[in-house]
Amino acid sequence: MTDIEETVRKYALLNAYQHGGKAQPKAVLGKILAENPEFRSQAREVASLTSRIVEEINRLTPERQLKILRERWPESLEARKRMAEEKKLPPLPEAEEGRVVTRFSPNPDCVLHLGSARAAVISWMYAKAYKGRFILRFEDTDPRGKRPQLQFYDSIREDLEWLGCRWDEEHIQSMRLPIYYEHAQRLLEKGGAYVCTCKPEKFRSLALAGKPCPCREQPSEVQLERWERMLDGRYREGGAVVRVKTDLSHPNPAVRDWPALRIVDTERWPHPLVGSRFRVWPLYNFSCGRDDHLLGITHIVRGKERLANEVRQKYLYAHLGWKYPVAVHYGRLAITGAELSKSKIKSGMEEGVFKGYDDPRLATLQALR
Ligand SMILES: [Zn+2]
Incomplete structure (x- = not known):
């Protein structure tokens, strides 16, 4: 030759x-x-x-x-x-070795898609690079619209294990509803939130005009009384919603007094883990924002599409006197993230973790490159 x-x-x-x-x-x-x-x-x-x-x-x-x-x-x-190995992630701002805590927080309503797998890998890499902790948190608080399904809790765990992203802690939001209730009550007492019973169209037109709805002006005793009614079932689904107070002249009308907790008829839409035991459910920005603080998350890796949510959650943090974590938008890290996954696939292949390139899980992640 x-x-x-x-x-x-x-x-x-x-x-x-x-x-x-x-x-x-x-x-x-x-x-x-x-x-x-x-x-x-x-x-x-x-x-x-x-x-x-x-x-x-x-x-x-x-x-x-x-x-x-x-x-x-x-x-x-x-x-x-x-x-x-030499392809490193850009350094995290405000990161101290041993103190970085990141999280991956999927809704178990589907298998991992490529974008979320990428976010998981980057979050895990950062936690590892700074000798910190990586938390897996299931955001399963929408039993109606984005219904979680039992099988996906496990398939997500399996996907993460396959990716090599070992988590140090796991939390399931639907198992922690009473803790959300405590914070909602605290917020209502402090005047950072109110229970709105307006028809959605009415609230929307007032918010568009930058005007408060009548519920916003009520004293905290009224708010707490309404809150009790939400919890004990005297309001129907859609009858009341807890809203977090924001600047009513915020340029994005969708940010103005955003909804934090609502009623779901769980007799009709039972949750796969807690069934019909709870009727009041936190919405994404409330449960996510609150958990990021309580679980000590220092850095959030998220897609650019979540920017408006960060804006909303910062109002919650301001009401409660919390410091918002450092957010890293992985839109900027796209190429690095893709290379990381690729190197993982390869080293996994070399180490014999996978039987072959035709492994269906591998085929999914090949698209990450
Ligand atoms: Zn109202």
Whole structure:
């Protein structure tokens, strides 16, 4: 075998290894000519050699391809591994070693999708990089619209384990409803929130005009009395909602006095874990904002689409005198995150964690690249 054939074979195997067992002839050729300028004068021969060898390599199983690479060019794998390890995340602002706490907080209404898997990996990496803690929190407080399902609690745990993101603590929001109630009551006592019994259309038109609804002006005794009625079932679903006070002239009308807790008819929409025991359910911004503080989350990794929620939650934090965690928007980290996942897939493959590239879980995450 000539030197040139050997070189082509090595590049073809590496490319196949990176692409689920199927090398791309054009990519292989491009790489060979870029890294071996001495072959450029024979580009035509190299091209036909490449297409022949790629065809041959692609007929091998990925396991076989990896075996050949390991035996003949182990240094090429080492170099890739080193490169993957050296790709670090950008430093976290305001982070102290040993004190960083991040979380991943899926709603168990579905399997992990690619975006959330990416957020999980980045959050976990940061916790690990700073020798901190990583928390898994199930946000399952919408028994009606985004109904959680029992099977997904486990499938999410399995996905995280597969990703290698081991969590140090786990919390399930639906198991902690009484704690949310305590905070809601505190907020009502302090005048940071009120129970609104207006028809949604009426509230909306007042909010659009930047005007308070009549409920907002009521003293805290009235608020607490209404709150009791919410809890003991005297209001029907949709009959009352706890709203957090915000600036009524906030430029985004959807931020103005956002809803924090509402009534769900759980006789009709029983929750998979707690059934019909509770009727008052926290909405996303209340449960998420409150838990981030109480669980000591220092850094939140989230997508850009959640920016308005951060704005809403900061009002809650201001009412309760809490410091909002540092938010990192992973839109900015997209490429890094993707590379991380890729390196994980590869090292998992090398360590024999996966039986093959055709592992269906792997196929899902391949799309993360
Ligand atoms: Zn009202």
